[in-house]
Amino acid sequence: MLRIAIQSKGRLNEDSLALFREIGIDVDDSKRRFLSQAPNFPIEFLYMRDDDIPQVVANGTAGLGIVGLNEVEEKGFDLTVVTKLGFGGCRISLALPKTVDYPGLSWFNGKRIATSYPNILRKFLSENAIDAEVEVITGSVEIAPAAGIADAIFDIVSSGSTLVSNGLREVEKVFFSEAVLVSAGRLSEEDKALLEEILFRIESARVSKDKKYILMNLPESAVEEAVRILPAMRSPTVMPLAAEGWCSLHSVVDAAGLWEKLRALKAIGAEGILVLNVDKLIP
Ligand code: ATP
Ligand code: MG
Numbered sequence: 001m002l003r004i005a006i007q008s009k010g011r012l013n014e015d016s017l018a019l020f021r022e023i024g025i026d027v028d029d030s031k032r033r034f035l036s037q038a039p040n041f042p043i044e045f046l047y048m049r050d051d052d053i054p055q056v057v058a059n060g061t062a063g064l065g066i067v068g069l070n071e072v073e074e075k076g077f078d079l080t081v082v083t084k085l086g087f088g089g090c091r092i093s094l095a096l097p098k099t100v101d102y103p104g105l106s107w108f109n110g111k112r113i114a115t116s117y118p119n120i121l122r123k124f125l126s127e128n129a130i131d132a133e134v135e136v137i138t139g140s141v142e143i144a145p146a147a148g149i150a151d152a153i154f155d156i157v158s159s160g161s162t163l164v165s166n167g168l169r170e171v172e173k174v175f176f177s178e179a180v181l182v183s184a185g186r187l188s189e190e191d192k193a194l195l196e197e198i199l200f201r202i203e204s205a206r207v208s209k210d211k212k213y214i215l216m217n218l219p220e221s222a223v224e225e226a227v228r229i230l231p232a233m234r235s236p237t238v239m240p241l242a243a244e245g246w247c248s249l250h251s252v253v254d255a256a257g258l259w260e261k262l263r264a265l266k267a268i269g270a271e272g273i274l275v276l277n278v279d280k281l282i283p
Contacts, residue, residue: 002194005062008047015087023201070177079182088179094172096152114144115154142166208281216273
């Protein structure tokens with residue numbers, strides 16, 4: 001049984017659960033116990049605060065974890081990022097009151113910076129030879145300048161609206177993060193095989209997301225032109241229709257630029273064009 005630690009509540013919880021559901025692993029989170037077993041896959045979920053996830057994976061309590069790269073970096077345990085997951089995107093930035101002139105990094109010399117990420121901040125400061133004081137606070141870092149606790153902050157930013165509403169301006173983007181799947185690299189052979197299966201499913205889900213299945217009726221004389229418009233995985237499927245001189249063409253295409261492709265297909269005589277979502281795609 002492979003155990004995986006995920007955030008019990010907060011920004012990563014829903015997307016983590018949605019990821020498992022998308023790859024066909026059911027999660028029963030209705031009772032929100034701290035451990036729950038998937039009914040249709042040998043996996044057990046351990047619900048934790050995100051701060052504790054790097055530690056429980058590092059010490060082997062859980063074989064895998066889903067957590068922000070920011071927490072992995074801050075906590076400093078020896079963990080391997082198995083794959084990035086494409087959600088929970090954010091950055092950790094330096095910000096200061098918007099009325100203050102900012103000439104560049106040297107401004108921070110001798111200043112006090114409030115943060116919940118002292119390790120990432122200290123590393124950045126030392127790499128840039130900046131001598132500043134780090135004030136560790138665990139919540140509401142953005143109020144620190146107005147409260148007189150610090151001159152600037154080093155905090156998580158995604159849209160930037162929290163900074164704006166606190167009269168702050170982002171001046172340096174230091175660390176880019178997203179949710180990642182981590183392991184301490186000590187899985188049993190059995191758990192390794194389960195991880196392989198999970199990665200295979202995640203990859204298929206990822207590939208299918210940007211794809212559409214498209215089918216249409218087409219004059220046979222227009223097939224060559226249609227193939228140019230719709231480069232398929234290998235080549236599109238062409239089937240004859242009962243009507244003389246016509247065929248049905250099926251293909252899987254990138255969702256990007258779909259409307260342009262549809263217009264081009266209409267222009268060469270395609271009829272009855274049908275576009276469907278792709279649920280799973282195994283390349
Ligand atoms: P917990 O109670 O589990 O400790 P938390 O309050 O520390 O939760 P959340 O605010 O739920 O954490 O954020 C979890 C993670 O989501 C962050 O560590 C970060 O990786 C990511 N994230 C993405 N966007 C943001 C954002 N705008 N603010 C904070 N975190 C964000
Ligand atoms: Mg936390």
